[in-house]
Amino acid sequence: MxxxxxxxxxxxxxxxxxxxxxxxxxxxxxxxxxxxxxxxxxxxxxxxxxxxxxxxxxxxxxxxxxxxxxxxxxxxxxxxxxxxxxxxxxxxxxxxxxxxxxxxxxxxxxxxxxxxxxxxxxxxxxxxxxxxxxxxxxxxxxxxxxxxGGQPTRAQPSRDNLKLLTPRERRVLQAVIANKVRTNKDLAKHLFISESTLRNHLSSIYQKLGVSNRLDLYVYAQNHLAANTVEMA
The missing domain is CATH 3.40.50.2300 (Response regulator)
Incomplete structure (x- = not known):
C-alpha cells in the first residue's frame, strides 16, 4: 500500500x-x-x-x-x-x-x-x-x-446470533457488508430508508450480534459469514 x-x-x-x-x-x-x-x-x-x-x-x-x-x-x-x-x-x-x-x-x-x-x-x-x-x-x-494464575475467558459473538435478526435487519446487514465503504447516508439511500431508520436497525443489529460499532460488525462478518453473505431465511 x-x-x-x-x-x-x-x-x-x-x-x-x-x-x-x-x-x-x-x-x-x-x-x-x-x-x-x-x-x-x-x-x-x-x-x-x-x-x-x-x-x-x-x-x-x-x-x-x-x-x-x-x-x-x-x-x-x-x-x-x-x-x-x-x-x-x-x-x-x-x-x-x-x-x-x-x-x-x-x-x-x-x-x-x-x-x-x-x-x-x-x-x-x-x-x-x-x-x-x-x-x-x-x-x-x-x-x-x-x-x-488463572486463564482468562472471553465470550465470543456466535454465528447463531444471526437467527435473532429480523428479515429487514438481515437485508440491512447484507447491504452493509456488500457496500463496505458507504456512509450511513449512502446506505440509507441504497436501502430507500431514512438515516434515522438505518441507525435504529444498526443499533438493533449491534445489540443482537454482540458488537459495538460498524468496525466490530465487519470483523464479525469476516469471522462468521461465509463469503460475506447473509442467509435470508
Missing part, C-alpha cells in the same frame, strides 16, 4: 494509522476524522516500513499501529523513529496475555483490541496524547488473571 498524507487544520491531535486491512483502515480513519477539530488522521500506511518512511513528514502526535505489524520485527522494542517525541498506541486483532506483555516490553504507550468500542478508541488516543498509558478493560482483565 502506498502511504498517504492528509492536510490538517485547527491544530487537532495528529494521528498516523498503520493498518494493512483496507476496510479496518478506512473505518479507523473515518472514526478519527469524525472527531475534528479534536483529532485528525494526518497519514496512513499499510506497513511499519511505510510508516517509518512517512513519519517525519507527517509529524503525528500519536501512531495507531496494528500490533501484528509491530510484532513482525525481531526487535524487542519499537523502532525509535516511531516513539521519539510521539505516543504509540497498538491495536491488536486478538488480546492475549503475551500480546499485553509484548506491548509493555516494546515500549508502546497503550493497547487496544478489535473489540474496543469507538468511544474507547477515541478516548485512548486522547489519553495517550496527554501522556497517560492506556491499557483498557480487556487488557487489565488479562493482567489480573495472569497475576492470579
Amino acid at each position: 502506498v502511504p498517504k498524507q492528509f492536510s490538517i487544520s485547527n491544530n487537532p491531535i495528529r494521528v498516523m494509522v498503520v493498518e494493512n486491512h483496507q476496510l479496518i483502515l478506512w473505518a479507523l480513519t473515518k472514526l478519527i476524522n469524525e472527531h475534528r477539530p479534536h483529532m485528525e488522521v494526518t497519514a496512513i500506511a499499510g506497513t511499519q516500513t511505510d510508516a517509518i518512511q512517512l513519519i517525519d513528514a507527517a509529524a503525528p502526535d500519536v501512531v495507531l499501529l496494528k500490533y501484528e505489524l509491530a510484532s513482525m520485527t525481531q526487535q524487542s522494542s519499537l523502532p525509535d523513529v516511531l516513539t521519539r517525541g510521539r505516543r504509540t498506541l497498538l491495536f491488536a486483532e486478538e488480546m492475549e496475555t503475551e500480546t499485553l506483555a509484548h506491548s509493555l516490553r516494546c515500549g508502546a504507550h497503550g493497547l487496544l483490541s478489535r473489540r474496543s468500542s469507538a468511544d474507547e478508541i477515541v478516548k485512548a488516543i486522547g489519553k495517550t496524547h496527554d501522556g497517560e498509558l492506556w491499557f483498557g478493560r480487556e487488557a487489565t482483565g488479562l493482567a489480573l488473571s495472569a497475576l492470579r
